[in-house]
Amino acid sequence: MTDRPESERHLTAYARSLGIHVDGEEDRTPVLAVEFSSVIEGRPGALHGGATSGLLETAGYAALRARLEQDGRDPQLKPINITVQFLSAGKQKRTYAKGRITRLGRRNANVSVEAWQDDRNRPIATAIMNILMADRRT
Amino acid sequence: MLKLNHCNPATGTAQKRAMTPPLPPFDPEKAAPFFFRHGHPGWLGLRYCDHGDDWVELALPWREDLLGEEDRHVLASGPIISLLDMASGMSIWTARKVFTPVATLDLRVDYQRPARERSAVKGRVECYRVTRSAAFVRGIAHDGDAGDPVATMAGVFMTIARDPRSDRQA
Numbered sequence: 001m002t003d004r005p006e007s008e009r010h011l012t013a014y015a016r017s018l019g020i021h022v023d024g025e026e027d028r029t030p031v032l033a034v035e036f037s038s039v040i041e042g043r044p045g046a047l048h049g050g051a052t053s054g055l056l057e058t059a060g061y062a063a064l065r066a067r068l069e070q071d072g073r074d075p076q077l078k079p080i081n082i083t084v085q086f087l088s089a090g091k092q093k094r095t096y097a098k099g100r101i102t103r104l105g106r107r108n109a110n111v112s113v114e115a116w117q118d119d120r121n122r123p124i125a126t127a128i129m130n131i132l133m134a135d136r137r138t
Numbered sequence: 139m140l141k142l143n144h145c146n147p148a149t150g151t152a153q154k155r156a157m158t159p160p161l162p163p164f165d166p167e168k169a170a171p172f173f174f175r176h177g178h179p180g181w182l183g184l185r186y187c188d189h190g191d192d193w194v195e196l197a198l199p200w201r202e203d204l205l206g207e208e209d210r211h212v213l214a215s216g217p218i219i220s221l222l223d224m225a226s227g228m229s230i231w232t233a234r235k236v237f238t239p240v241a242t243l244d245l246r247v248d249y250q251r252p253a254r255e256r257s258a259v260k261g262r263v264e265c266y267r268v269t270r271s272a273a274f275v276r277g278i279a280h281d282g283d284a285g286d287p288v289a290t291m292a293g294v295f296m297t298i299a300r301d302p303r304s305d306r307q308a
Contacts (some may be wrong), residue, residue, distance in 0.1 A: 014214035017203040041177035049242035050220025057216055066293035079215045083246040 007077045010065045015058040018051065022062070028070065029098060030062045036092040047090025047124070052115060056081055056127040060111040063099030064131055075133035080108065084127045093117045095124070108132050163235035166194045166228045179224050182217055191300055192233040193264040193277075196225045202257050213253050217290075218279050220263070222247065222291045225263040230273040230295055233265035238297050240273065245293040247279075253288045257281040263291070 008022050018040060023033035032053055034040065042048030061077060068074065095117040109131045114123040170186035173179055182204070187195040198204075198213065198221040206214025223242060231237045253259050262284060263277030273295045278287040 010218075012214050013203050013205040014216050018216075038177055040183045042216065044178075045175075046219065048223070050182075050216070050223040050243065051178050052216045053219040053223070054214075054216030057219070073243060078252075079249040081246065081248040082215070082219070083243075083244070084219075085244055089241065 059097035060099040078131035078132040195262040196229040221261040225261040229265040
């Protein structure tokens with residue numbers, strides 16, 4: 001295992017191989033980022049919708065994981081669903097994403113996520129996710 | 139076709155048009171190698187499986203660096219969205235019989251269960267309605283048995299001559 005920053009401990013193999021990394025932290029919530037490359041390119045010169053969704057989903061999990069850690073909880077997370085809205089074409093630039101916990105229950109969480117490039121106030125895509133939290137079997 | 143041979147010589151253009159074969163309809167099997175050579179679909183290693191008049195099935199091979207959990211050999215959900223997004227686009231071109239650039243407007247995926255360990259995932263998407271500017275799709279992801287899906291999806295795509303969304307960004 002290679003050493004990686006503590007904050008990136010929870011990123012999946014998929015997220016890391018896409019090039020997603022933790023860019024910083026705001027309100028104790030990680031802000032993720034990915035550089036444009038052919039790996040995430042769809043139409044020539046534009047972000048692929050699937051890759052954008054992958055970034056949003058990863059940021060949603062990161063936000064939830066951070067919040068659960070603050071609460072001293074460590075459940076297994078299972079996806080229930082995700083709805084992605086594509087607002088504008090992603091360009092050949094660095095893309096950021098950050099999640100916000102809309103509701104945190106005992107068994108499920110509702111998380112909203114935004115992805116943006118240059119202008120924070122003009123997100124390129126948003127997502128709503130429902131995530132199931134299951135106790136780990138020991 | 140036979141009737142055209144007997145048409146009035148004055149309508150010569152109709153005859154000429156009949157002699158030039160029309161563009162062959164979009165064929166997802168033939169297009170797949172081009173789509174899957176570059177970019178995100180190429181990186182994922184997507185493959186063509188099957189298609190009908192208005193649906194396309196693609197496969198996402200299992201790969202260690204696409205896993206979603208540390209301790210289980212199960213594909214992450216992100217690549218499954220990409221698989222369904224790509225199968226959606228191809229089902230639209232298949233239903234329309236022509237390639238026109240599309241942009242995803244809205245995509246919803248419901249995860250029924252994790253895919254089996256070390257299992258490839260197939261995405262089968264049907265384009266059930268097209269209008270001049272929108273295309274509506276629905277589909278499933280499965281790991282062998284289409285009757286027992288891993289996920290179901292629904293989406294709306296917009297056709298674009300030029301991407302109208304990029305104009306919005308002043």
